[in-house]
Amino acid sequence: MQKFKERWEIERSWQLVFPVLGLLGLVFSSYLIGKYILKLLPIDQTDSIYIGTLSAIIVFLFSIFLFITLKLFNILETKWNVSYRWELIAIFIAFAVTGSTAARISDPILTFIGLHRDTTNGWLYWPIRILLIFPIYQILLIIVGWLFGQFKFFWGFEKKMLNRMGFARFFKD
Numbered sequence: 001m002q003k004f005k006e007r008w009e010i011e012r013s014w015q016l017v018f019p020v021l022g023l024l025g026l027v028f029s030s031y032l033i034g035k036y037i038l039k040l041l042p043i044d045q046t047d048s049i050y051i052g053t054l055s056a057i058i059v060f061l062f063s064i065f066l067f068i069t070l071k072l073f074n075i076l077e078t079k080w081n082v083s084y085r086w087e088l089i090a091i092f093i094a095f096a097v098t099g100s101t102a103a104r105i106s107d108p109i110l111t112f113i114g115l116h117r118d119t120t121n122g123w124l125y126w127p128i129r130i131l132l133i134f135p136i137y138q139i140l141l142i143i144v145g146w147l148f149g150q151f152k153f154f155w156g157f158e159k160k161m162l163n164r165m166g167f168a169r170f171f172k173d
Contacts, residue, residue: 009085011084018089026065026069029065030060030065038054038057041053069092076088090150102133102136103133110125110128
């Protein structure tokens with residue numbers, strides 16, 4: 001455990017929450033994708049082959065996701081200039097939570113204003129939904145980043161992105 005703490009620059013026990021959440025997120029993502037893959041196959045969910053196949057798919061996908069994530073950490077650690085490696089995990093989790101939440105929130109908002117997926121033309125519904133998700137995402141990113149203790153990173157990230165989009169006049173330091 002000491003090697004793990006040293007590798008991720010964990011100084012306090014509460015910081016272990018981020019690697020645990022990151023690993024649980026990878027397992028859960030692997031599980032969801034594995035279930036989706038098995039829906040495509042003619043295997044009964046009560047069959048023992050289903051459980052074995054699902055387990056094998058989860059382990060396989062988890063290994064791939066973990067490999068890709070660790071490679072991304074190596075690349076982004078210097079680019080994002082974070083103080084501790086465990087902060088990368090917190091940042092990744094904050095991005096994941098924000099994206100999922102923004103996508104989930106946009107559908108009820110569109111329904112509230114009278115645009116239903118079933119009754120609205122897709123050429124109108126999806127561009128409006130994407131345009132709606134964008135500002136929701138920006139606001140949520142700051143809030144979730146703050147909740148994960150990464151406000152400074154996400155505020156800088158937001159300013160940089162909005163500056164690139166032409167909103168530099170609003171962020172003069």
